[in-house]
Amino acid sequence: MSLVRVHNFSISLDGYGTGEGQSLESPFGHAGDRLHRWFFQTRTFRRMHGQEGGDTGVDDAMAAAWGHGIGAEIMGRNKFGPQRGPWENHEWTGWWGPNPPFHTPVFVLTHHPRPTVEMAGGTTFHFLDAGPEEALRRAREAAGGLDVRIGGGPSTVRAFLAADLIDHLHVVVVPIVLGRGVRLWEGLEGVEDRFRTESVTSPSGVTHVTFTRA
Amino acid sequence: MSLVRVHNFSISLDGYGTGEGQSLESPFGHAGDRLHRWFFQTRTFRRMHGQEGGDTGVDDAMAAAWGHGIGAEIMGRNKFGPQRGPWENHEWTGWWGPNPPFHTPVFVLTHHPRPTVEMAGGTTFHFLDAGPEEALRRAREAAGGLDVRIGGGPSTVRAFLAADLIDHLHVVVVPIVLGRGVRLWEGLEGVEDRFRTESVTSPSGVTHVTFTRA
Numbered sequence: 540m541s542l543v544r545v546h547n548f549s550i551s552l553d554g555y556g557t558g559e560g561q562s563l564e565s566p567f568g569h570a571g572d573r574l575h576r577w578f579f580q581t582r583t584f585r586r587m588h589g590q591e592g593g594d595t596g597v598d599d600a601m602a603a604a605w606g607h608g609i610g611a612e613i614m615g616r617n618k619f620g621p622q623r624g625p626w627e628n629h630e631w632t633g634w635w636g637p638n639p640p641f642h643t644p645v646f647v648l649t650h651h652p653r654p655t656v657e658m659a660g661g662t663t664f665h666f667l668d669a670g671p672e673e674a675l676r677r678a679r680e681a682a683g684g685l686d687v688r689i690g691g692g693p694s695t696v697r698a699f700l701a702a703d704l705i706d707h708l709h710v711v712v713v714p715i716v717l718g719r720g721v722r723l724w725e726g727l728e729g730v731e732d733r734f735r736t737e738s739v740t741s742p743s744g745v746t747h748v749t750f751t752r753a
Numbered sequence: 754m755s756l757v758r759v760h761n762f763s764i765s766l767d768g769y770g771t772g773e774g775q776s777l778e779s780p781f782g783h784a785g786d787r788l789h790r791w792f793f794q795t796r797t798f799r800r801m802h803g804q805e806g807g808d809t810g811v812d813d814a815m816a817a818a819w820g821h822g823i824g825a826e827i828m829g830r831n832k833f834g835p836q837r838g839p840w841e842n843h844e845w846t847g848w849w850g851p852n853p854p855f856h857t858p859v860f861v862l863t864h865h866p867r868p869t870v871e872m873a874g875g876t877t878f879h880f881l882d883a884g885p886e887e888a889l890r891r892a893r894e895a896a897g898g899l900d901v902r903i904g905g906g907p908s909t910v911r912a913f914l915a916a917d918l919i920d921h922l923h924v925v926v927v928p929i930v931l932g933r934g935v936r937l938w939e940g941l942e943g944v945e946d947r948f949r950t951e952s953v954t955s956p957s958g959v960t961h962v963t964f965t966r967a
Contacts, residue, residue: 722767725767740954
């Protein structure tokens with residue numbers, strides 16, 4: 540059976556998965572790059588974006604797990620871009636340029652219809668007005684027996700956790716206090732009961748916490 | 754100069770320092786013992802309570818730092834006991850029995866006056882209606898040049914952090930989602946800017962995060 544996985548999901552000590560005020564200039568709002576510095580330094584991240592170099596320690600090992608055996612991704616609309624409401628700008632095809640790092644079908648959850656967009660490198664964006672169960676059914680069909688990744692943002696991960704659809708959750712606790720934004724854990728009291736957890740700290744100062752379905 | 758220190762302050766992944774519904778039977782409300790299991794297993798905790806045994810690894814080393822060079826503690830009233838409003842039960846002298854583990858003057862912050870209580874073993878509870886600065890002034894006088902510990906609960910630690918009076922903060926992130934209770938970080942956006950932070954995970958699954966004034 541294919542698994543449903545979340546990877547490299549950074550949160551602050553006060554539980555925010557993104558800051559306040561997402562915009563074209565600030566995809567994570569007032570958080571800026573502070574939640575993801577650990578990630579930007581990894582070889583995995585640099586390769587995804589066509590760059591050389593990068594660290595190859597524990598942060599990189601955790602980051603690299605992101606790509607193994609994934610056949611499709613589901614993401615929330617706010618991860619795809621800063622537009623809200625009906626799609627007025629069809630030129631927008633995500634933050635990731637002409638060759639996004641997914642290389643699989645990607646299902647973007649939105650109440651507003653939009654035609655499928657085929658990108659270079661095997662990434663295809665499908666736009667889907669569906670709840671978690673239905674979205675997962677569609678993604679599994681497209682994944683050809685491989686795993687499905689839930690790509691975020693926080694509201695999307697939270698909805699799949701609430702529906703008990705996640706098998707593997709990797710959160711990265713960054714020792715900062717964001718104070719405002721979108722919280723990951725809202726409404727998920729006791730969610731750890733369904734998982735075995737492990738934690739490991741890296742020299743970058745973050746803590747990788749993995750939740751594996753018990 | 755003596756330092757102002759917080760030790761062994763456990764929080765959940767969603768930032769709660771205590772659960773909802775504190776009572777005589779449940780000092781941490783619905784959190785039960787889940788925030789402090791790592792601590793109960795240490796030799797330091799067992800010694801504080803006159804018991805033998807206990808683990809002596811990294812959790813214990815972090816826990817033991819609690820007692821080194823402390824001359825006075827300041828605690829919030831909710832740490833002292835479950836009563837609210839005027840002191841109707843003067844029999845109540847804390848959760849800790851006739852010989853509390855503090856062995857120093859302890860200043861309990863409360864708007865309601867109550868005579869000083871002398872306990873066995875050098876612990877004296879003073880009851881003080883004062884803000885953080887004034888309470889710290891009194892505690893420093895009593896500490897004889899040693900450090901002052903801020904003992905909690907979350908509202909008290911938060912007030913001292915907000916007033917920028919903390920030099921050393923040790924929080925312990927426990928991989929559970931409490932969902933409700935009292936949050937430590939409320940109103941403390943960016944507090945990490947005033948500190949250097951370090952993180953280390955222990956085999957019990959918790960992460961010790963220390964904040965040292967920069």
